């Protein structure tokens with residue numbers, strides 16, 4: 001099977017714990033991904049809400065060095081993808097296509113000049129906020145969230161100009177609507193589920209799901225149990241329930257996977273990247289067509305990023 005994952009925090013964990021990307025005790029490594037017939041992995045550099053200004057940018061640069069080092073060490077197994085040709089090269093060589101993303105607009109340190117800098121580092125997607133407030137606006141876990149700041153409103157079109165997809169996962173509802181009003185290109189929710197299925201502030205309302213789908217964007221299903229089921233006792237069938245709900249809202253071209261490996265706990269039945277085959281099999285058992293599953297597990301996101 002082919003697999004595209006819109007979000008994992010593995011590279012930050014490799015950096016923090018001194019673990020290798022090839023083989024480790026985390027949720028994801030290259031060794032365990034080797035039996036996918038094609039595999040594109042977004043590697044997010046997560047910026048903690050405790051870091052702001054130069055510290056946030058400096059933290060990105062530290063994890064970015066780990067990413068570059070791991071890409072170099074593993075270059076026979078992994079292709080660093082910045083442009084369309086890189087994706088095609090990875091697919092023909094059978095290597096993991098690595099896409100660099102950043103989770104948290106604090107990385108900009110309040111300076112728009114850092115957008116072309118991030119693009120030059122190969123960053124292809126930016127999650128505007130994490131849970132709290134940053135220079136761009138308020139995250140979903142803030143008490144009385146406002147939308148985008150004046151700086152955030154300037155950042156969105158500049159990100160689009162530099163080929164960096166705008167990711168609204170973690171964003172508050174006002175921030176989402178501001179971004180949707182400004183964006184000329186499709187929006188992405190790299191790792192968010194449906195609020196109608198599980199009422200967590202991190203999840204998306206039906207209207208948000210429809211706006212993203214109609215924009216030609218992407219929504220990555222997140223495996224974190226509190227986002228899957230209100231009791232937190234989630235299993236693979238809960239992932240299916242969120243997919244089913246999004247499909248019922250017309251999201252079949254938007255739906256994808258955003259595992260949140262190494263950024264969150266996992267539900268019963270998912271241990272890490274090695275469990276993706278079993279998740280795919282469960283959807284098949286429940287009667288989903290292979291054609292639709294190929295779109296969800298790979299093609300929707302692959303087509304989006306190849307033409308970004």
Ligand SMILES: [Zn+2]
Pocket residue numbers: 103170191263
């Ligand atoms: Zn996250």
